[in-house]
Amino acid sequence: MPNIKLEVEFDGTRYFGWQFQPNRITVQGTLEQALAKLYGVPVRAFGAGRTDTGVSALAYPANYAAPRELALPAIVAALNQRLPDDIRVHAAEVVPDSFHARYDARSKVYRYTLVRGHSPVLARHAWELVLPLDLARMRRAAGFFIGEHDFALFCRITTGAEPVKVKRVAIRERRSTLTGARLLQIEIEGNRFLYKMVRRMVGALVDVGRGKFGAAELACAVRHGPRVQFSTAPACGLVLVSVKY
Amino acid sequence: MPNIKLEVEFDGTRYFGWQFQPNRITVQGTLEQALAKLYGVPVRAFGAGRTDTGVSALAYPANYAAPRELALPAIVAALNQRLPDDIRVHAAEVVPDSFHARYDARSKVYRYTLVRGHSPVLARHAWELVLPLDLARMRRAAGFFIGEHDFALFCRITTGAEPVKVKRVAIRERRSTLTGARLLQIEIEGNRFLYKMVRRMVGALVDVGRGKFGAAELACAVRHGPRVQFSTAPACGLVLVSVKY
Numbered sequence: 001m002p003n004i005k006l007e008v009e010f011d012g013t014r015y016f017g018w019q020f021q022p023n024r025i026t027v028q029g030t031l032e033q034a035l036a037k038l039y040g041v042p043v044r045a046f047g048a049g050r051t052d053t054g055v056s057a058l059a060y061p062a063n064y065a066a067p068r069e070l071a072l073p074a075i076v077a078a079l080n081q082r083l084p085d086d087i088r089v090h091a092a093e094v095v096p097d098s099f100h101a102r103y104d105a106r107s108k109v110y111r112y113t114l115v116r117g118h119s120p121v122l123a124r125h126a127w128e129l130v131l132p133l134d135l136a137r138m139r140r141a142a143g144f145f146i147g148e149h150d151f152a153l154f155c156r157i158t159t160g161a162e163p164v165k166v167k168r169v170a171i172r173e174r175r176s177t178l179t180g181a182r183l184l185q186i187e188i189e190g191n192r193f194l195y196k197m198v199r200r201m202v203g204a205l206v207d208v209g210r211g212k213f214g215a216a217e218l219a220c221a222v223r224h225g226p227r228v229q230f231s232t233a234p235a236c237g238l239v240l241v242s243v244k245y
Numbered sequence: 246m247p248n249i250k251l252e253v254e255f256d257g258t259r260y261f262g263w264q265f266q267p268n269r270i271t272v273q274g275t276l277e278q279a280l281a282k283l284y285g286v287p288v289r290a291f292g293a294g295r296t297d298t299g300v301s302a303l304a305y306p307a308n309y310a311a312p313r314e315l316a317l318p319a320i321v322a323a324l325n326q327r328l329p330d331d332i333r334v335h336a337a338e339v340v341p342d343s344f345h346a347r348y349d350a351r352s353k354v355y356r357y358t359l360v361r362g363h364s365p366v367l368a369r370h371a372w373e374l375v376l377p378l379d380l381a382r383m384r385r386a387a388g389f390f391i392g393e394h395d396f397a398l399f400c401r402i403t404t405g406a407e408p409v410k411v412k413r414v415a416i417r418e419r420r421s422t423l424t425g426a427r428l429l430q431i432e433i434e435g436n437r438f439l440y441k442m443v444r445r446m447v448g449a450l451v452d453v454g455r456g457k458f459g460a461a462e463l464a465c466a467v468r469h470g471p472r473v474q475f476s477t478a479p480a481c482g483l484v485l486v487s488v489k490y
Binding site for chain 1: 254255256301303325330331332333335358362363364365366368369370371419420421422423424425428430484486
């Protein structure tokens with residue numbers, strides 16, 4: 001039984017995230033249905049981790065033990081035939097038996113897109129934000145996230161004590177290739193992410209950028225948990241770009 | 246009664262184009278409903294011309310005779326409150342009484358976006374095309390469209406004999422700001438456009454780019470009407486960028 005790793009792009013708009021949930025449409029559930037149709041037996045797909053409801057992914061890795069051998073291009077074509085249009089398998093490769101898409105992940109890269117002003121054409125995958133933002137303040141504040149912190153405090157959740165390390169937060173202005181609208185993109189790389197963590201980070205950065213809270217309040221929130229009510233960015237603007245092994 | 250010109254962005258995915266049709270959802274019908282709610286009386290909005298079902302627009306101009314005077318920012322805010330999320334008024338200005346969004350239009354700029362390969366995240370506003378394309382061939386072929394031609398022949402429609410002049414066809418490769426995917430964008434400016442004209446032009450350019458037909462067949466089709474069955478690009482990839490007066 002070869003261990004197959006897939007690279008999957010999905011538009012998360014209508015899914016309750018990656019992870020299987022009974023009676024709800026999820027990407028894992030949908031992919032496992034396609035795998036079952038292809039192989040004629042139930043197949044379990046192991047993804048790189050949960051994604052929140054509505055979040056999309058460009059190259060989501062998932063692996064499964066193939067019940068029988070099929071040529072890799074045939075797997076890609078057959079799965080895409082059986083998947084809805086908002087999920088596409090871009091690649092399949094044979095990986096060592098020991099490979100596990102979640103446990104072996106070393107870091108993940110998320111990208112959050114904001115559009116300055118209203119844009120119906122971009123709204124499906126961007127947070128429409130009319131307020132002016134002070135980019136320099138946001139960039140300074142972003143530095144406070146870097147490093148290993150107890151992000152469970154920041155995220156106001158209780159969780160196992162595995163350390164979370166944020167490696168990089170990059171903020172850049174761009175023009176949308178589709179509409180020419182001004183975008184702000186926040187790219188965040190970390191070893192792992194907690195529930196709503198990226199969206200809470202982006203919400204806090206936006207609160208600092210619009211002057212609602214100061215960078216000091218953000219710095220304090222990263223160390224001790226938020227004392228103020230930072231915003232949480234909506235799921236639509238978030239995309240999992242890649243997972244590194 | 247001041248003559249007000251609006252600049253409207255809309256995601257055309259769920260609309261049967263701009264122009265009012267009984268029992269069908271259109272952008273004009275939806276905008277006129279919002280205007281009627283705002284002013285308390287029926288208001289007719291004159292748009293810059295029809296758009297095909299599913300086509301989007303970034304700055305669609307429409308004008309109307311305002312039943313009473315309202316401050317321009319108040320008009321923008323009040324209309325946006327009354328419009329669905331996939332239509333947004335970006336600006337309102339007072340224009341001379343003689344101004345008509347359709348009759349005064351001097352040229353229109355359309356942009357067509359293709360994504361190379363499958364991309365669920367981009368598919369709402371791009372044509373997913375897996376086949377390799379010869380860009381140099383496409384650029385040479387694009388030159389045959391430039392100038393004044395009887396595009397009714399090319400579009401296989403019968404129409405009044407107003408001349409259609411294509412001023413510019415620009416093809417460029419870009420990376421999507423949202424996903425990093427390879428895009429091909431075809432921007433076309435002309436004094437006016439016939440039914441499905443841009444989509445037929447893009448379809449023909451793609452047919453030449455993939456080697457299905459030669460540039461000579463396209464050149465002939467522009468002059469005498471197509472003798473071969475060129476493709477028609479799907480509506481989703483098409484956006485009306487701007488209208489010049």
